[in-house]
Amino acid sequence: MSVLAFLAITFGAGAAGLLTRRRPPVSIAVGLLGLVAALVSALLISPGDRLVVGTGALVATDFMQLFVVFGTVASLALCVMALGADVWQRNLPHAMLIGLGALALGLGLDDPVAGLAATAAAGLPGVLVAITTPVDVRGVRSAARELRAVAVTGAFAIVAAALVSGPAGLVNLPPTVVGLAYLAMALAVAVRFGAIPFHTRVARVTGSAPTAALPLLLALAPAGFASAALVWIDGNIATTALPLEAERAVIVVVGLLCILLGILAATIQDDIEHVVGYSVIQDAGFAMLALAIFDPAAWEPARSWLLVYVVTKSAFAGWALAMRAAFGTSRIAELSGWLRRAPLLAVALAGIVAATVGVPGLVVFDARSQLATLALGSPLAILAIAGGLASLLYYGRIAMVGVGPAAPLVAAYPGVRPRGPAWVFEHAAGAEVRTGAPAAAEGGGPTATEAGPADTSAPRTVGHPGRHGTLPIPLGLDGAGDGSTPAAGRDALSADVTGAPPPVPIAPGSAVPGSVAVPVSPPAAPTAPTSPRPGGADALRRDPKELTQAWAREALERAGLAPAVSTTAAPLPPAGSEQSAPLPPATGDGGPASSPGPEHGDGGGGSRAGAASRGARRRVTAAGGGRPAGIAALWAANRLLVVVLLTVGLSGLGLAAAAGGFGVAEAARAQAPQAGGGDLTKPGPEGGEPYGPGDTASPGTSDQPGAPGQPTSIPPDASIVPGGAESAPPAESVGPAGSAVPAESLGPSGSAAPSVAP
Amino acid sequence: MIGLLDLAASIVVVASAVLAVSARDARAGIVGLTLASVAAAVIADPLPDPIALAFRVVAALFAAYLLWVTVRETDTRTGSTALGWPAETMAAAAAFAIGLAPSLLETDRAGPDAALAAGFALIILAVVPVVFARDAFRLGMGLLILLDGAALVRVGIAGTPAPLEQLTLGILAIGVAGATSVVALNAFAVSGTLEVGVTPGPEDDR
Numbered sequence: 029m030s031v032l033a034f035l036a037i038t039f040g041a042g043a044a045g046l047l048t049r050r051r052p053p054v055s056i057a058v059g060l061l062g063l064v065a066a067l068v069s070a071l072l073i074s075p076g077d078r079l080v081v082g083t084g085a086l087v088a089t090d091f092m093q094l095f096v097v098f099g100t101v102a103s104l105a106l107c108v109m110a111l112g113a114d115v116w117q118r119n120l121p122h123a124m125l126i127g128l129g130a131l132a133l134g135l136g137l138d139d140p141v142a143g144l145a146a147t148a149a150a151g152l153p154g155v156l157v158a159i160t161t162p163v164d165v166r167g168v169r170s171a172a173r174e175l176r177a178v179a180v181t182g183a184f185a186i187v188a189a190a191l192v193s194g195p196a197g198l199v200n201l202p203p204t205v206v207g208l209a210y211l212a213m214a215l216a217v218a219v220r221f222g223a224i225p226f227h228t229r230v231a232r233v234t235g236s237a238p239t240a241a242l243p244l245l246l247a248l249a250p251a252g253f254a255s256a257a258l259v260w261i262d263g264n265i266a267t268t269a270l271p272l273e274a275e276r277a278v279i280v281v282v283g284l285l286c287i288l289l290g291i292l293a294a295t296i297q298d299d300i301e302h303v304v305g306y307s308v309i310q311d312a313g314f315a316m317l318a319l320a321i322f323d324p325a326a327w328e329p330a331r332s333w334l335l336v337y338v339v340t341k342s343a344f345a346g347w348a349l350a351m352r353a354a355f356g357t358s359r360i361a362e363l364s365g366w367l368r369r370a371p372l373l374a375v376a377l378a379g380i381v382a383a384t385v386g387v388p389g390l391v392v393f394d395a396r397s398q399l400a401t402l403a404l405g406s407p408l409a410i411l412a413i414a415g416g417l418a419s420l421l422y423y424g425r426i427a428m429v430g431v432g433p434a435a436p437l438v439a440a441y442p443g444v445r446p447r448g449p450a451w452v453f454e455h456a457a458g459a460e461v462r463t464g465a466p467a468a469a470e471g472g473g474p475t476a477t478e479a480g481p482a483d484t485s486a487p488r489t490v491g492h493p494g495r496h497g498t499l500p501i502p503l504g505l506d507g508a509g510d511g512s513t514p515a516a517g518r519d520a521l522s523a524d525v526t527g528a529p530p531p532v533p534i535a536p537g538s539a540v541p542g543s544v545a546v547p548v549s550p551p552a553a554p555t556a557p558t559s560p561r562p563g564g565a566d567a568l569r570r571d572p573k574e575l576t577q578a579w580a581r582e583a584l585e586r587a588g589l590a591p592a593v594s595t596t597a598a599p600l601p602p603a604g605s606e607q608s609a610p611l612p613p614a615t616g617d618g619g620p621a622s623s624p625g626p627e628h629g630d631g632g633g634g635s636r637a638g639a640a641s642r643g644a645r646r647r648v649t650a651a652g653g654g655r656p657a658g659i660a661a662l663w664a665a666n667r668l669l670v671v672v673l674l675t676v677g678l679s680g681l682g683l684a685a686a687a688g689g690f691g692v693a694e695a696a697r698a699q700a701p702q703a704g705g706g707d708l709t710k711p712g713p714e715g716g717e718p719y720g721p722g723d724t725a726s727p728g729t730s731d732q733p734g735a736p737g738q739p740t741s742i743p744p745d746a747s748i749v750p751g752g753a754e755s756a757p758p759a760e761s762v763g764p765a766g767s768a769v770p771a772e773s774l775g776p777s778g779s780a781a782p783s784v785a786p
Numbered sequence: 787m788i789g790l791l792d793l794a795a796s797i798v799v800v801a802s803a804v805l806a807v808s809a810r811d812a813r814a815g816i817v818g819l820t821l822a823s824v825a826a827a828v829i830a831d832p833l834p835d836p837i838a839l840a841f842r843v844v845a846a847l848f849a850a851y852l853l854w855v856t857v858r859e860t861d862t863r864t865g866s867t868a869l870g871w872p873a874e875t876m877a878a879a880a881a882f883a884i885g886l887a888p889s890l891l892e893t894d895r896a897g898p899d900a901a902l903a904a905g906f907a908l909i910i911l912a913v914v915p916v917v918f919a920r921d922a923f924r925l926g927m928g929l930l931i932l933l934d935g936a937a938l939v940r941v942g943i944a945g946t947p948a949p950l951e952q953l954t955l956g957i958l959a960i961g962v963a964g965a966t967s968v969v970a971l972n973a974f975a976v977s978g979t980l981e982v983g984v985t986p987g988p989e990d991d992r
Contacts, residue, residue, distance in 0.1 A: 155969060
């Protein structure tokens with residue numbers, strides 16, 4: 029049973045990884061290898077495989093297979109990227125594995141309530157990754173909100189599904205109750221997606237959770253839940269033939285609000301991760317529109333949209349992660365000139381834009397257009413379609429920023445050329461020289477927030493206060509003021525991902541524990557990068573092997589493979605104005621530190637830069653007696669290349685999926701709206717055999733005997749009552765192959781499905 | 787017709803849930819939650835498949851154990867209810883009576899009336915902790931009671947769940963308890979209390 033193997037791998041590796049968290053190397057290996065094994069297992073799933081469990085069954089379908097394949101590929105890529113970009117979250121691969129397993133379970137179960145409960149439970153592992161390390165209040169709150177959202181949506185779905193499905197369901201249901209159940213399910217999906225007006229959770233989780241975890245939190249698990257809800261609605265609500273116009277209008281309004289306001293919010297955000305969050309909300313609007321359509325013509329585009337949604341949103345989150353890895357910031361204002369400095373990331377963004385917006389003929393564009401047309405009718409559909417195209421606004425804004433003059437951080441972009449051992453030596457030497465530069469003049473003044481980005485003369489607090497605490501950013505770049513050490517991007521990453529306290533202004537001459545005063549060159553005068561500085565005298569006196577080991581050890585520390593030795597010093601910018609760059613709290617393991625860093629209270633502001641230098645020296649010294657780890661050193665040197673290449677690959681996958689590759693449309697078409705996730709799971713008219721593809725009542729698709737794209741027509745005499753098989757007329761559904769199938773046997777739990785007009 | 791055994795079990799469920807949401811000592815709350823979850827699993831007509839029933843019971847016990855471990859490692863004091871246990875009891879009783887109303891109206895349902903009544907009562911009891919709890923433990927307690935209530939409503943409307951459904955309901959309960967444990971432990975690591983506060987705080991201002 030191919031699905032069982034996937035479940036065993038995902039749940040087994042996920043649990044094993046969580047249980048071995050105290051041994052990071054083992055835990056990371058288990059997680060990454062588990063994802064690889066899960067991918068292989070997902071590729072080997074045989075659609076149609078059926079495992080009977082009690083009175084139900086677990087069935088593999090094309091849609092489920094494609095969903096978990098996309099999810100596993102995205103998860104694996106994001107985990108490797110997170111490892112390379114220093115935003116590793118120790119629960120990340122395990123949470124993704126367990127989430128994928130729960131999604132596969134939910135999409136494969138033929139029981140509607142069980143399927144909904146399982147897909148709802150797929151969101152629970154997100155709680156594990158919503159909390160960053162070290163723990164901060166915001167992360168805990170985000171996790172609590174995530175937990176509440178998942179459990180409440182699960183409860184809503186269980187009650188709603190019980191009303192009109194299940195073994196018996198209510199018979200002779202009044203339309204009001206059916207409408208309430210329908211609304212409750214749509215509400216659950218809206219809460220899960222973070223649709224407007226339930227979007228505050230999404231906004232906050234994007235500000236606290238690791239970027240690599242956003243696809244699991246915002247795209248993968250909600251899309252799986254929405255898929256199960258769509259199956260339930262198509263199989264239990266649409267078949268009642270009740271118009272439910274008021275309920276559908278409410279859902280359409282929510283969907284339209286998501287599309288339009290999501291664009292607005294994404295366009296005005298200053299942070300790329302927040303743009304990702306609101307773009308997720310915007311695209312979720314089309315999934316909400318799909319919930320409002322009872323026409324079978326929407327089955328295929330709705331499911332196609334969900335499949336593409338998972339990949340494109342994962343790719344966009346991965347791109348945001350790569351941007352942070354490359355430039356050390358996700359603030360759009362600080363990314364001026366990125367496009368010219370990082371053409372591979374520009375290519376990746378172009379792929380994501382093409383996969384998200386699409387052009388006529390691509391699956392993604394056609395699916396969006398069909399959903400808008402079917403849900404809204406002709407005048408309003410234009411608004412929704414234009415809303416989809418308006419994604420170009422926020423993508424365009426990011427791109428426009430990219431063609432501007434290079435900001436200091438962007439100028440420090442080290443590039444993604446493959447690095448060999450020789451480069452590692454040279455780079456490590458340059459880093460040592462840089463951190464050994466003399467302390468520059470100090471000054472006082474307001475923080476960057478107070479001064480504003482245009483005030484280049486005023487001291488700025490470098491830092492991104494949004495995620496993982498403050499992220500000190502090396503605006504000064506190097507001692508020569510050329511704005512271009514190749515290590516600056518690395519230092520931007522290494523400066524702090526540990527949740528330092530918020531930046532505070534430093535008064536002249538005052539001592540701020542935990543902060544280092546770093547002079548900064550005016551951002552208005554960035555220069556093009558030059559070649560790496562040659563190693564200085566101090567560096568040359570050091571053993572190259574020692575320096576390489578320092579890099580290797582740093583890589584191991586970041587990967588959680590070795591205990592942290594010390595904080596990393598902020599790089600020294602040229603003489604000029606001052607920045608306040610808070611240092612992360614001491615996390616050392618008592619290694620052979622040569623001198624106390626500023627976190628140990630080494631004195632006033634006059635020695636802060638020197639403290640930074642000592643911090644860097646301590647790192648190197650401590651690593652001097654480290655283990656030989658050439659591979660880790662090369663990984664450290666090339667990890668940005670890996671991150672960027674994976675971003676390009678993920679965007680390419682999204683583009684291929686959006687273009688209809690991998691059989692997206694076919695898999696979506698095969699997911700007929702039977703109860704539960706399985707489309708071929710219900711016993712056939714003779715009871716024993718499940719329906720084959722030719723037996724499913726999935727009209728309105730291009731391979732049906734009727735006119736292509738024509739919706740199912742429900743005969744006026746089809747007085748169908750949810751759950752009440754005895755009330756249904758013995759109408760016959762005509763399958764695609766022309767086979768006549770008793771209608772009452774098609775619906776879930778004996779409910780009747782509408783007959784199909786040939 | 788209300789079965790006496792189902793009625794007795796449903797009263798145990800509701801009383802235990804009142805204890806769970808009202809207790810100031812988290813350990814007492816866990817005892818109440820465990821009783822409610824175990825008793826809720828047996829309110830069905832016909833009774834679930836023995837294996838499925840056993841799984842639900844084990845899942846309830848495991849969820850309670852996860853919470854117990856959390857409390858043992860953190861703090862046994864919890865927020866309790868601002869309304870007080872008499873008010874909670876009255877609210878639960880009112881919801882229980884409302885839940886019994888469909889039986890008086892003789893509507894067609896597949897499950898026992900007591901299940902619907904107990905389900906309504908549990909959902910009402912869960913509202914305050916789910917919406918207003920600033921305490922991770924209490925939030926998790928409310929969510930587990932909410933899920934139990936939803937499952938009971940489902941039993942009352944659509945009859946005894948199939949084994950697969952029992953399996954997923956048990957997994958969901960364990961998952962919620964585990965996630966609660968994660969949130970509570972991290973909250974305690976940050977603040978020294980179980981306080982979370984899911985409403986926006988100053989640190990949410992960007």
